[in-house]
Amino acid sequence: MAYEEVKVQTPLYLKILPVLSICAFFGSWEFIVKTGIVPSTMLAAPSEVIKLFIVKLTDPNPDGAVLSQHAWISLKEAGIGYLLSLLVGLPLGLTMGWFTTVRGLFRPVFELIRPIPPIAWIPLCIFWFGIGLWGKVFIIWIAGIVPCVINAWVGVGMTNPTLIQMARTYGASDWQIFTKICVPSALPMVFGALQIALAYCWTNLVGAELLAADQGLGFLISMGRRLALPQMVVLGMVTVGIGGAVIGVLIDAVEKRLLAGIRR
Amino acid sequence: MDTQSVANEVIKSTREKQAFSIIALIRNEYFLYLVSSAAFVLLWHWVAKEQILGKSLATPYDVVKELGRLMTIKLAGKNLFGHAWASTQRILIGFSLAAVVAIPLGLFMALNRTVNAIVKPVFDLFKPMPPIAWISIAILWFGIGEPSKVFIIVIGTFVPCLLNSYNGIRLIEPELYDVIRSLGGNRRHEILQVSFPAAFPAIFAGLQISLSIAWTCVLAAELVSARSGLGWIIVQGMKLTKPELVIGGMLIIALVAWLTTLLVSGLERVLCPWKRHIEGL
Amino acid sequence: MEKQKNVHNKIVCTDIGKTFIQKGTQQVHVLEKISLEVHDNEFLVILGPGQCGKSTLLRIIAGLETPTEGQAFLDGKLITGPGPDRGLVFQSYMLFAWRTVMGNVExxxxxxxxxKKECREIAKHYIDLVGLQGFEKHYPHQLSGGMKQRVGIARAYANKPQVMLLDEPFGQLDAQTRLFMEKETERIWQTEKRTVVFVTNNIDEALILGDRIATMTGKLPGKMGPVYKVDFERPREPTDMEFLKLRHQITEASELVL
Structure with missing residues (x-):
């Protein structure tokens, strides 16, 4: 069908319900904590979290840093690890898709590393790098590299074979076919990888910081637990969630702009 | 994953017709697999032996020996299989709990706009939150026993299960519903005969994603606090500064995680025999 | 347009118009003042170029769209929704990928x-009719395009509809298969007569299959062009004199309308 019949205006109740549902969610959360149905040692009311948020903007106690510093550390680790994984993963995946030799050399190692959850590297990282920045960057790098390689590889594999044969009849070399045909064909999948890898990096960052850190949002969460301050735990979780959402939206926007040229 | 393009296959088959030559051998993919695996193990052995990374890396031989030892002796009352099973069991419980709730909920959300309007906003609040961030809350709520670990897995696998069953239904070709309607079916038939079966492959894709997340979650939970499981083995290795134990644990994790993935794809092959050609990847 | 008094009209469309609202407020006027009669057990072909609203017309007859103006009647009753009395065959087959050929047809x-037993028997009968015996247990992805459309036709037939509606059913097939499927369609139709409305953009297909050919004009909104009666013997060959003459006549005329 060339013509789409567009539904006439969404009914009003469908617009109100989401708002109501969000309000009900926060309302009942506040309610069950304030009335003591859930003890305040287990969960903090939203109002408590907001209060702590304002305090944490300026007060480094009791965990040693203000909120923005924690967030900055986390962002830095995630950013470096993410960029490094793109830098290594995408070229590796692309070449693995096209050159048999590269595939032959790297596939066994890759297949070995692939099923290991990045979190499992933490003990080795602590051995190798201590609990500083680079240990976490390594975990995030491992986390990001797997989706990068897989997507780039699959992307190259999805190249239209007719295009490759066409290029061969014109006498293009393997390298020319790779750069001129395979890489552009793989681009949509590569952009997909950017997003998946980022989400993956962000998840594993929290894991890495929970276990081995002295700063960062994950550390904030685990300090909240050790100090039995649920509002601090929730604050950390919310900040991480917001961070993830913001990054997701950013990548979405970038991807849309970049892909606009490809998808017409 | 066999995703070579057709053009690549053509080249391969013409190569096979050539007479045996050293160059052809060197360029053969499977030969290269062998070479690189061997090189990897040797390099690892050399780095560990020469202690380039200090004492923090064990030789492959040590790792194998350690694994052999773990098969027979008991750590905290369980041998290696016991620990592997402890982790797997947590995953199976958490995973099934999440799937049983999330998949129907996702289907329901996709089929009913009112349910969608109520559940989706709250779900969207939780979606960007990494499951691992829940560990602390889980411990505050459930202590460090089994429930907190299962809880983390439920949280982690809930999102992909729900999203995939939701999208699986929303991406169905609307003309398929027209078929049912023109054959005389009603809304119930549309849902039973089209929505559910058509969403099946997407649901399975969601299960696969969930499974890898579940492994991450269970490990994180076990690293933070546990008395059994593969994550606990790694932690023991770290505490005792025994890299061979750590690496051995990681290898076992890789093996078990891979096996569970195989299990799900095997299940999929049995349950949806029509799917093989739809995806093509 | 000559009319025989004793012919029963199975489907009647009176002054049908259809306007879609596209995203935002843009209106697309697809059909304008379409009037059409389809006689009982007649093979009517609606011939028109791409994007002239002929599929929309078919979907209105099927009851999947409601016209914004005018009405469509089946046996004198107003069409308000889809029903098992009209069987639909789609251009993109629309088979249930998760069911075997048997499962689709039944x-x-x-x-x-x-x-259950009766379903089996009916399905078996129509699978045989379209020449797919031996493929009952195959899944759609194991079949070629022509075979898929045979399943689509069998599926529609198995419901014993009074009217068959085919929406460019062979549009995705190669020329060879297409010709073969046209012959098959003719054979199937002659074995079990139904009223057929067949939408196509291929003039040869129209001439091989149709008892009458209703033409539609090119640009939107689609309007009804002249209706031609094809009264020479079946099976028809594209090289027959009469065939070529009528073909020429239609091309000339539709060029005028375009």
């Missing part, structure tokens, strides 16, 4: 609550 009887 869907209609099953939805209408017939006992």
């Amino acid at each position: 869907m209609g009887p099953k939805l209408n609550g017939l006992p």
